[in-house]
Amino acid sequence: MKVVEEYYDVIVVGAGHAGCEAALAAARLGCETIIFTVSMNSVALMPCNPNIGGSSKGHLVREIDALGGEMGKNIDKTYIQSKMLNKSKGPAVHSLRAQADKDAYSISMRYTLQNTDHLTLRQGEVTELLVEEGSIRGVKTFSGAIYHAKTVVLATGTYLKARCLYGDVVEYTGPNGLQAANHLSQSLMDNGVELYRFKTGTPARIDKRSIDFSVMEEQFGDETIVPFSFTNKEEDIRREQISCWLTYTNEETHKIIRDNLDRSPLYSGMIEGTGPRYCPSIEDKVVRFADKNRHQLFIEPEGEYTNEMYVGGMSSSLPEDVQYAMYRTVRGLEHVKIIRNAYAIEYDCINPNQLRLSLEFKNISGLFSGGQFNGSSGYEEAAAQGLIAGINAARKCQGKEPVILDRSQAYIGVLIDDLVTKENHEPYRMMTSRAEYRLILRQDNADMRLTPLGYEIGLIEKDRYDKFCEKRRQIEKETERVRNIHIGAGKRVQEILVKNGSTPLKSASTLAELIKRPELDYECLAELDPDRVPLDPAVIEQVNINLKYEGYISRQMKQVEQFKKMENKLIPESIVYEDVHNLRKEAVQKLNDIRPHSIGQASRISGVSPSDISVLLVYIEQMRRRKNEKKVDAETGNM
Template identity: 45%
Template sequence: MFSDIYDVIVVGGGHAGVEAASASSNMGSKTLLITTNLQTIGQMSCNPAIGGIAKGQMIREIDALGGYSGIIADHSTIQFRMLNKSKGPAMWSPRAQCDRKLFSYYWRLFLEKNTQLDLYQDTVISLIMKKHKIQGVKTSFGVKIKGKAVVLTNGTFLNGKIHIGKNKINGGRIAEQEVRGITEQLTENFGFRFGRMKTGTSPRVDGRSLNYEKMKSQNGDEEPKKFSFFWNTNKLEKQKKCYITYTNQKVHDFIRHHFNFSPSYTGSIQGVSPRYCPSIEEKVFRFSDKKEHTIFVEPEGWDTVEVYVNGFSTSFPEEIQYKSLKKISGFENVKILKPGYAIEYDYFPPEQLKPTLESKIIENLFFAGQINGTTGYEEAAAQGLIAGINVHLKIHNKEPLILKRNQSYIGVLIDDLITKGTKEPYRMFTSRAEYRMLLRQDNADERLTPIGYNIGLISEKKMVLLNKKKSKIKKCMYLFQNKNFDPTTINPILCAKKSPKILHNQKIENILSRSEIDLQDIISIPFLMQEIKKNDFSKEILEQVSIRIKYKGYIDREEKNAKKLLKLENLKIPNNFDYKSIQSLSSEAREKLDYYRPISLAQASRISGISPSDLSILLIHMNR
């Protein structure tokens, strides 16, 4: 039934699990993905959307490295929007509303095409280990499966408990059983620390029962883009509408009157909830001065009446959910298809992991996704990809892949987790990245595709496409830096934009660098339009060049700072470094450095409580 021994066993079929299994198998490892329900592979358990602020950047990075989440999203998109277009390009974030069923369908389809990957439906209840090294897994049916390495991507299933009002149901997702045994084994037998976290989801309602005329229509982009840089998916010709409505004082008063019916306030839930995605009860309590909260009304797919009520996550009893919703404009006749609920589950503080996402305690055991204390499909998928890559590299005795903070949002995510840990569900934001001007969504392929190619996840064909793009950008940059506008041609445009006129010829680059001048202002000038057509410069190429010219000062400054950081990153600390013997270090520094075991001086500098003087002392002893 099974291989004699698998290279990699991935436990869990959520967003982290499918990326991990895809990566390891595509790199050549014989992989088994084992999950409790094969019908829910890649399922969107919460809202039916991929991307968003900082999250869209991560999906593009996953695609650039050779992962599948962006491709799957492109296949199932029903609406695409580029968020934050009114701000600078560092903030532009792609987001796709997806067809929930199609998203899961395409994940299953892509996995089944992989001959290096086996799928199996069962529940892993314990790990098989020998002398702190993984040997395989044991399932609820008593099946023992041998494996050289294991990736745990259990999501919300470890001792999961669902709350709807006073009702408590053991489960990892509604109507799906929880997983028991793994937490107990790791904590009691191997000394792992664990905690409890809480997340929640919103009710699903019948779209036919809503009055959309009372809501604000939210359309997709007129020229929708895609997540995947290389996959030739069809252009999105039609899009579904989303809608926006708002809570009001009547809703808030009703919720306040029923706080004691919410398990979040009765003490039933012990887990820590997400700070940045609170339930409607928590919003009303924490932001008591706000008169309204935004509700996003999101269709679940092309051919379904089911609608997701984004912004109304709740664990109230169903009757209170229903009465609360009815007080929202457009929801007066609402029919609930599925109630919202809260779920609490076990997680393992991620500072117990190496930068590769391998456990520090058990060799060849990797963790990815919500089990590490994160929240969100994108954060999970990013970790799954990196775990899948590194588990393959580890068992084949190759150098690990550790992305730096100046290389990717994925690098920021993992570095934050392993050096700072998290006591609440971690969510990625652009503000977490020091080098966000370098880490734009539009250049993820230039940053990461060569890395994906070197490790075997990116094909030669895709590298050729990337090199053609880079060549076009270079050629277009040369044009803009060397061709001139004469006063007669450009001054009418400058006057119209209230920009100072020129007296002599000036380079296109100099004109475009003015804050009040947009790319669209100049590309209609005949000679430039002719050059663009002759060289076949696409809108993407022109946008890339425009960003580099307009934000050159910011980009140069971040690149300079990144080079300084790189010097510290290159100062590697030996694995067996004896921190406890350095008495000149503060006691807090000795304790934390010994616990976190940073791999470089740069990583040590990001550990809370490590001072500049501690780093200086550490550097002196490293030189010795």
């Protein structure tokens, strides 16, 4: 039989959220790219929660957009409800979240892939990596076809050797009953890739017609819509929104769960994989939080043209009969009909310590990896990694240096650094608390931080960059103007301050100083600023935040300067850690496993102490001096 052979620059394996971003990035950077999916129905599939964004995850989506990725644009097209979370708190933890029409989201992303130059979307299962002398050369599919490539991005999600479980029922499929990918794992192991077995889960989908919404709390979207993509304005995407609903479990629910724990594969030993600590099943919640007599449940629509509703907060792998019993104890779900059972899903993924910060495998040149395959959880975390993996796969083809974001630049930098540097024995979830510099890594300023880099990479077009530059100019100009407006302590000024709940002035001030007061802001002081001109709300937001939190931001920027000093102290790739005297054995082992890029990265490795870092700094300085001495000797002819 004649074997099909084709040639590409970049191959992407998997068309979930990571794969889509990787393939689009590579193609938009001019590389001939092919993306494989086991099923066209799984392109940008949302097999679990029907939303994009949320706490810290909204930051990731806006950073993806600021760099030129697609997720933000796609959810802006297909959302059915939008809400800014944590508005009662400071701007560092404000996070945008949108309910998605799942089918529309998938269809829209697939359409984008199919209409992008240099990109081919192909249904087929990749079963084997083609590796020669430590470098990737391409892949082989189940049909025997061979696809040659300069680089390959693995974005297999939860499909590798996947199996779905509830009770004693085991289905050897990927999510939503789609075909699993059962062959690639062996090829990975044959090439020395270390695999983990992780687990995640999803709640039941229920029939909207069987729900009594009258006894639930209606959850509305925001009146003011904030787009995910910086290319959109509110008027571009405003639409009539669809409500979600809030209800609760109760003691009866918990009793049914406790009485049937022995029938859950989580507790019976059937499940081998490790599940996510921060997104537990309802069985885990009842056991771990035994003092709680109820847990929140959000009833969320899966789309505009379906009656399927998602029961957020009630992920489970209990048997079918127990699922019916426990769901029907919940207020409003007494007569509920289940459309799809809740289930747990196990799958193969990698130990991400095998990757560089560029998301390239250390031991296989040209092979990159992104998404849940890297041991993370969540659509947003996956898309962020996919974007970086796709960018760097393309840049490798083009002979360019990789793009590496550090922890002071982006949540994406925190995410990748945590995965690659730290030990992860469970699915990794992004949280605002993981970001040391979250005051400057806000979701509102993602474009200020990353759009210049996106333009430099080549994913941000000239017209968009010009608009960004004008926005930045307006922010700087208005901030400076407000700093130079002097406000006297006259009667009218005092009345305006009192009206806004603020104390009167004892002496003259500037408008900027007044904005810094907690109870005041740029907008409510408009009466004191007759010369102000109309500005875009996004510009006003940045002016207000920059002034109000100026002291805190300045302090954090000084911390970043210290961080950068450590990040800029690079560790030579040729270093032999066994030769470093006084370095503890555990540190040698961990440093050899991770092979850190810099002293900063080395300092974040579990098992490497501050004293180890001091020893390492001295040794690297000695290496540098010896190298310089040899160079001088060579130039002077000394032997």
